[in-house]
Structure formats: C-alpha cells, structure tokens
Amino acid sequence: MSSPSATPNTYPYQNEPTWSKSEKAIARTAFDAALKREFHQVIQEAKQKASQIKEPEDLWDLEHYLTERRKEIDRKYDYRYSQLTQVFGRLLHEGRLSEEELRGLRDDKLKSIRSFAELFAKYAA
Amino acid sequence: MSSPSATPNTYPYQNEPTWSKSEKAIARTAFDAALKREFHQVIQEAKQKASQIKEPEDLWDLEHYLTERRKEIDRKYDYRYSQLTQVFGRLLHEGRLSEEELRGLRDDKLKSIRSFAELFAKYAA
Numbered sequence: 001m002s003s004p005s006a007t008p009n010t011y012p013y014q015n016e017p018t019w020s021k022s023e024k025a026i027a028r029t030a031f032d033a034a035l036k037r038e039f040h041q042v043i044q045e046a047k048q049k050a051s052q053i054k055e056p057e058d059l060w061d062l063e064h065y066l067t068e069r070r071k072e073i074d075r076k077y078d079y080r081y082s083q084l085t086q087v088f089g090r091l092l093h094e095g096r097l098s099e100e101e102l103r104g105l106r107d108d109k110l111k112s113i114r115s116f117a118e119l120f121a122k123y124a125a
Numbered sequence: 126m127s128s129p130s131a132t133p134n135t136y137p138y139q140n141e142p143t144w145s146k147s148e149k150a151i152a153r154t155a156f157d158a159a160l161k162r163e164f165h166q167v168i169q170e171a172k173q174k175a176s177q178i179k180e181p182e183d184l185w186d187l188e189h190y191l192t193e194r195r196k197e198i199d200r201k202y203d204y205r206y207s208q209l210t211q212v213f214g215r216l217l218h219e220g221r222l223s224e225e226e227l228r229g230l231r232d233d234k235l236k237s238i239r240s241f242a243e244l245f246a247k248y249a250a
Contacts (some may be wrong), residue, residue, distance in 0.1 A: 039181045046184055050175030056164045059171055063191035066184055 017024045019081050030101040036079050044068045089116020144206050155226040159216045160202050167194045214241020
C-alpha cells in the first residue's frame with residue numbers, strides 16, 4: 001500500500017538497541033499474543049462474512065478480504081529486533097497490545113515504542 | 126494448470142457452426158443455469174469451509190480455494206460461440222448441465238457437444 005520510503009538507509013543497526021535475554025522473552029510473548037489476537041479477529045470476521053454470502057461477488061469480496069489481511073499481517077508482524085519497537089508501537093496504537101504486556105523492557109525501548117504509537121495515532125488513516 | 130496446446134491454430138472459425146436466434150436463446154439459458162448452479166455450489170462450499178476454520182492456515186486455505194475457483198470459473202465459462210460446444214461438453218461431463226437443457230440445438234452441435242463430453246470423460250483427472 002505505502003510507497004517505498006524516501007529516506008535514505010542509514011548504516012544498518014547503528015542505533016539499534018540491544019535486547020537482553022529477559023527482554024527477548026517478554027518481546028516474544030507480547031508479539032505472539034498480539035498475533036494470536038489478530039488471527040482470532042480475522043477468523044471471526046471471515047466466518048461472519050462467509051455466513052452472509054449471497055451473491056457470487058460476495059465470494060470474491062471474501063477472497064479479497066483474506067488476501068489483504070494476509071498481506072497486512074505479513075507486513076505488520078516483523079520480528080526483527082531492528083523493527084520491534086516500531087512494531088510494538090503500532091500494535092499499542094491499534095489496541096492489540098497493552099503497555100502491561102511490555103513491562104520489563106528497558107525504559108529507552110518503552111519510550112521509543114510510545115513515540116511510535118503516537119506517530120501512528122497522528123498519521124494513521 | 127494445463128500447458129498451452131501443442132496443436133497449431135487452424136484458421137479461426139473456418140469450421141465454426143452458425144447459431145440461429147433460437148439456438149442462441151437455448152444456449153444462453155443453459156449456460157446461465159449451469160453457471161448459477163456452479164456458483165451455488167462454491168458458495169455452499171465456502172460457507173462450509175469458513176465454518177470449520179480453526180487455525181490461521183485454514184484462512185489461507187480458504188483464500189486459495191476461492192482464488193482457484195474464481196480462475197477456474199473464468200476459464201470454463203467462455204461464452205464465445207466458437208467455444209460453446211466445447212464448454213457445453215465439459216459441463217455435460219461434469220454433470221452441471223443435462224442434455225435436456227440443450228434440446229433444440231441442431232444435431233451437429235449436439236453431436237459435437239457429446240464428443241467433447243466423451244473427450245473430457247477420457248482425459249479428465
């Protein structure tokens with residue numbers, strides 16, 4: 001959907017925060033929980049849409065819906081440590097994750113995650 | 126799915142039967158009835174599949190199923206008069222159309238349709 005970023009790549013990872021072992025465990029649990037909730041939501045919506053199919057066009061609407069959800073989930077759930085604060089920021093903004101679930105991450109990460117959440121709130125459609 | 130035909134094209138339409146006005150009406154009715162039944166079947170199957178979704182993979186299985194059905198229907202229901210005897214032959218073979226529904230077509234067309242139905246019976250998976 002979005003066009004490629006116009007910002008030139010900085011040297012990779014130069015400002016990337018390190019993740020301790022305990023932080024990695026917290027991140028993985030939070031990430032998996034959000035993904036699970038998102039899948040649950042898509043499954044419920046797909047069942048609902050399917051139950052309401054009446055016309056052939058409704059079939060292809062469902063197909064399109066599933067394709068878009070699959071692509072969106074693929075893009076959104078990027079578990080690279082270089083991307084995680086942004087990913088968590090988006091999930092926080094979308095209400096798919098609570099700050100509570102991120103407790104135990106270092107303050108600089110939480111601050112970064114909140115900044116991304118605010119950015120998403122500002123620019124999201 | 127199938128590879129392009131190895132048979133060289135003959136000059137288009139040189140042996141194409143003409144369709145009278147009444148034959149066109151019969152063909153359109155039969156074609157639309159078969160398509161409607163096929164859509165009905167896909168709708169029922171899609172609803173059934175959706176109702177059984179448990180895991181995320183099931184979502185993408187449903188997406189794939191819908192994509193394949195859409196492509197197959199697009200390929201199969203080709204209402205060009207140059208293609209109709211073959212199309213009806215296939216629909217007859219698949220049990221989506223009865224000979225009864227083709228009554229009123231000229232004998233040469235019915236013969237051609239039956240030949241295609243036999244061909245499909247012989248070579249279909």
